Structures are given as structure tokens and as C-alpha cells.
Amino acid sequence: MTLQDRHVAVYITGGIAVYKAASVVRGLMKQGAQVRVAMTAAATEFVTPLTFATLTKQPVITDLFRADNTAYVPHIELADWTELAVVVPATANSLAKLATGIADDVVTSALLATTAPVILVPAMNEHMWTAAATQRNLKLLQGDGRIIMEPATGLLAEGYAGHGRLPEPAQIVAFVQTYWAKVTGPLVGRRFLVTAGGTKERIDPVRFISNDSSGKMGYALAAAAADQGATVTLVSTVALPTPAGVTVVSVSDAREMLAAIQTHFADLDVLIMAAAIADFRPAQVADQKIKKTVDNDEMTLALVKNPDVLQTLAQTKKQQLMVGFAAETQNLLANAQQKLTKKRLDMLIANDVARADSGFGVDTNQVTVLQPGHAPEQLPTLAKTVLAKRLIEMITEKLK
Structure with missing residues (x-):
């Protein structure tokens, strides 16, 4: 789900990972969000407020007491404006x-006054992350309803690898989108299960x-359903990147x-x-590789x-x-x-896999949608990601 016209406040605190925050702001705006930024004094030591003001076309709040603040109580005005805080x-x-x-600066003051959901994306040294005090604080924040995005493992500013690295900006934007959905x-509240890939x-x-079968259509459908707020389980035989907010269960054969x-x-x-499920399987499976x-000359x-x-x-x-x-590959509509x-299906998606631009192994698909009591609806050739969104829209209407 896009963040079109949603009011997203981004709060930036002082760590070396501040440089990634600019890409997060840009990513949120690409999703249609209206973004405003507030920074702590420490954050401005790493990246200037001008960077974020240029990106958002909005003034950046850095001080509770600046004379040029556009609002009489800037931290409250920002908190009241916010629909989602990051x-x-x-x-x-x-x-x-x-x-x-x-609440001793503009960021903590505004967040204390924020009634909208707050997503926290921690980044720090691994030892600071695992410290008892930090873990205790995280539990308190979760108890207060704050949403925590787990930090990544990778190279830290100190020059060694550890847990505490800020996730990549695209991952943060996807996390925000998934939460919003x-x-x-x-x-929201609907449970989907999608299958993907060809059985082995x-x-x-x-x-x-x-x-x-590449599994691309199934993964696109799982992503599109999660993007609309569904709880999605993806049962898959292939190893494609897991869509945000989706739980993958790996399987191999039809059973x-x-x-x-x-x-x-x-x-x-x-x-x-x-998924493309095999109609038949070998009657016996050899314990060892079959040798010629x-x-x-035949088997x-x-x-x-x-x-x-x-x-x-x-x-x-x-x-x-x-x-x-x-x-x-033949007699598409009759079959x-x-x-x-x-x-006893409620909907069937039929596609001619003999076509070069449709079905297995390509990024596009052309399908006809069949439903009991309805005339077949032929859709144009679409990218599988676009087609998935269209099909999820049709399923959502059917659920109503």
C-alpha cells in the first residue's frame, strides 16, 4: 500500500547512520507521503538540516526556541500534524x-506529544544494542505500543561486523509501508495463503x-495481498526474495x-x-543415484x-x-x-503458457478470469506485479 498523502514525520537522532536517513525520506516521498523532519542537535553534526529541507521542501525543526519557528509551539504542531512517525x-x-x-529537545518533546503510531529504527554499536539497559528500554517502548524494526547485522562504524547496523533505506521504507497496510x-484481519513455484x-x-514455473506470479500475489493489510503465508518451492510482511513456508513436492x-x-x-503442482510422481524413489x-539403453x-x-x-x-x-497450452477456456x-473454485485464473509473453519463466502474464455465474473477463498482458495488484483488487471486492 502506498503512503499517498499520508503525513509522515521523520525524527533523526545523532548517529553515523544519519547519512542513510536522507534516502529513507526520499523513499517515503516516492511512495506519496508528505514528509516533515525534526532533528536533534547531535544529528545536525552529521548531516545539515538543509539536506532534509531541500528534499522535503519543508523547514526542518531543530530547536524548541528558535525565533524563526513558523508555529508558536512547533513540537506540538508537528505532533498534531503527524499520522505516522519514524x-x-x-x-x-x-x-x-x-x-x-x-522531553529535553524538539525530537523527544514532539514524540512525547505524538498520538499517532511511532516506528523506531535503532542503530548503534552491537554492545550498546545488547546492553541490559537498552534491552530493558526496548521492552518498555514495546509495552507503550511503539513499533521496533530490528537492526541489521553487518559492518559497523567501528570497523568490525556486528548486530546494530541500520537496515538499508529500501528495507525501512518497505517496513513502514507494511506496517501502514x-x-x-x-x-486488515484477513488471512491469505498463496502457493508459488513448481513442485519437485x-x-x-x-x-x-x-x-x-518460476514462482514469480505467486510471490507477486503474496506481496500485493500483504500490501493491502492481509496476513499472508506463502508456501513456496522456490527461493525468491521474501516480500515484506509475508511468512514463507518452504516445501518441495506436492504432498x-x-x-x-x-x-x-x-x-x-x-x-x-x-503453484504448478505435478499431477504425477515416481512410484518409487531410489535411495542412491541411478547409474547408467x-x-x-532405456529406463x-x-x-x-x-x-x-x-x-x-x-x-x-x-x-x-x-x-x-x-x-x-490448448482449449484454454474449455479446460x-x-x-x-x-x-468448486470461487475464481480461476487461466493463462496460455504456450505464449512467449505469458506464464512460466517471464515477467509478464496475460490471463482470463473466470467466476461462477460471470462471463469470462480477459485482462491485457501485464507485468506480473501489476497483474497481481489487479487480481488482489478483484479478490477484495469478492470478499465484500
């Missing part, structure tokens, strides 16, 4: 002040039967995928089966049916909205309509 970097000192309610999105049915320890879905199925609002011999592989995941789940379906995918009916 403290980046949040130093050990600032965490201690916020935990105990000290979780409290304001149209899918083992022949021996080094070989398997699979297909060309593992079915078991993983069944663990969550009873509590789901929506199941999206974007001089006397054997016969006996296959047995895998469980039909959607049909199995349909037997226990209650409130769940079930969305399937049909990857076809898709049969699958929609046979598997």
Missing part, C-alpha cells in the same frame, strides 16, 4: 529518553520431475505442499493456488497420481474463498471452465 536512526540515547518520557489496508517430485537424490496448506486451511479467508550401465519410470490438492481441500471448505490457476466447476 525515528531513524534511533540511538541508544534517544531510546532511553523515549522509554522514560524525557497492517493498520489501514482493506484486507524426486526420482533419486539428484534428480526430480518438475516444470518451468508436502498439501500438508502445509492443510495446517493453515481452517483459519484462512483466501487460498490462492498459483552399458547393458541398459522405464513408473508414475502414480499425486493427490489433487484443490479437490482435497474442497472437501473441507467452509468460509474460504478458493482461487485456482489453470496453465494451459479452465471444467476446472472451475469440478474443483
Whole structure:
């Protein structure tokens, strides 16, 4: 979910990671947020207020008592304006002040008066992060409802690696977006499970039967659902970057995928089966690599049916909205309509994977959406990320 026209106050405290805060401000603005900045005196030692004023086109508040403050009580005016506050970097000192309610500068005073959600992004030396006092302060802040973004592990200013490094700006912006979606999105409180990738049915320890599914469509759908506030579990056979706010469960074959879905199925609002699940698996899996011999020019592989995941789940379906995918190379609509009916689906996304610009292994897709009692709706060729947002919009409307 974008931050379009949301009022985001960014509070900057004094640590070497201040230089990354400019990219965070820029990233928030790219998402449509209106951003205002306040800085501690220590923060201005690292980066000048002019940097942030230039980026935001807004004055930067640095002092409670400056004569040129545009508001009579600038820290209260900023607090009242704020819909979401982000403290980046949040130093050990600032965490201690916020935990105990000290308000001795413009940043701590404004944050004490802020009733909007506050996200804290700590950055400090590893020993300062693990210190008992810091950990105690973090618990107090969490108890007060403050949201903490865990620091990263990496090279610190001291020249050695440790836990306490500020996350990268893009990660911080994604964290802010995900949090905002979780409290304001149209899918808040809804539970989604999305599957992704092609299953791998083992022949021996080094070989398997699979297909060309990249998992990109499933990951895009999971990201789009989380972006609208849904709680999303992604059951995947591939190792793509995890979308912000999504929990990934890794599986390999069809039976593992079915078991993983069944663990969550009873509590789901929506199941999206974007994975390409193998219809058959080898009847026997060799314990060791199968070796070729001089006397054997052929090998016969006996296959047995895998469980039909959607049909199995349909037997226990209650409130769940079930969305399937049909990857076809011929008779697209006829085969898709049969699958929609046979598997008791609420929506089916049909795509012709014989096309070069659609389906497996590419970044675009062209699909037709089928729903019981509705005429098929053909969508144009779209980037999978764009298509995912469109499909999640359609699912959201159906949930209403």
C-alpha cells in the first residue's frame, strides 16, 4: 500500500547512520507521503538540516526556541500534524529518553506529544544494542505500543561486523509501508495463503520431475495481498526474495505442499493456488543415484497420481474463498471452465503458457478470469506485479 498523502514525520537522532536517513525520506516521498523532519542537535553534526529541507521542501525543526519557528509551539504542531512517525536512526540515547518520557529537545518533546503510531529504527554499536539497559528500554517502548524494526547485522562504524547496523533505506521504507497496510489496508484481519513455484517430485537424490514455473506470479500475489493489510503465508518451492510482511513456508513436492496448506486451511479467508503442482510422481524413489550401465539403453519410470490438492481441500471448505490457476497450452477456456466447476473454485485464473509473453519463466502474464455465474473477463498482458495488484483488487471486492 502506498503512503499517498499520508503525513509522515521523520525524527533523526545523532548517529553515523544519519547519512542513510536522507534516502529513507526520499523513499517515503516516492511512495506519496508528505514528509516533515525534526532533528536533534547531535544529528545536525552529521548531516545539515538543509539536506532534509531541500528534499522535503519543508523547514526542518531543530530547536524548541528558535525565533524563526513558523508555529508558536512547533513540537506540538508537528505532533498534531503527524499520522505516522519514524525515528531513524534511533540511538541508544534517544531510546532511553523515549522509554522514560524525557522531553529535553524538539525530537523527544514532539514524540512525547505524538498520538499517532511511532516506528523506531535503532542503530548503534552491537554492545550498546545488547546492553541490559537498552534491552530493558526496548521492552518498555514495546509495552507503550511503539513499533521496533530490528537492526541489521553487518559492518559497523567501528570497523568490525556486528548486530546494530541500520537496515538499508529500501528495507525501512518497505517496513513502514507494511506496517501502514497492517493498520489501514482493506484486507486488515484477513488471512491469505498463496502457493508459488513448481513442485519437485524426486526420482533419486539428484534428480526430480518438475516444470518451468518460476514462482514469480505467486510471490507477486503474496506481496500485493500483504500490501493491502492481509496476513499472508506463502508456501513456496522456490527461493525468491521474501516480500515484506509475508511468512514463507518452504516445501518441495506436492504432498508436502498439501500438508502445509492443510495446517493453515481452517483459519484462512483466501487460498490462492498459483503453484504448478505435478499431477504425477515416481512410484518409487531410489535411495542412491541411478547409474547408467552399458547393458541398459532405456529406463522405464513408473508414475502414480499425486493427490489433487484443490479437490482435497474442497472437501473441507467452509468460509474460504478458493482461487485456482489453470496453465494451459490448448482449449484454454474449455479446460479452465471444467476446472472451475469440478474443483468448486470461487475464481480461476487461466493463462496460455504456450505464449512467449505469458506464464512460466517471464515477467509478464496475460490471463482470463473466470467466476461462477460471470462471463469470462480477459485482462491485457501485464507485468506480473501489476497483474497481481489487479487480481488482489478483484479478490477484495469478492470478499465484500
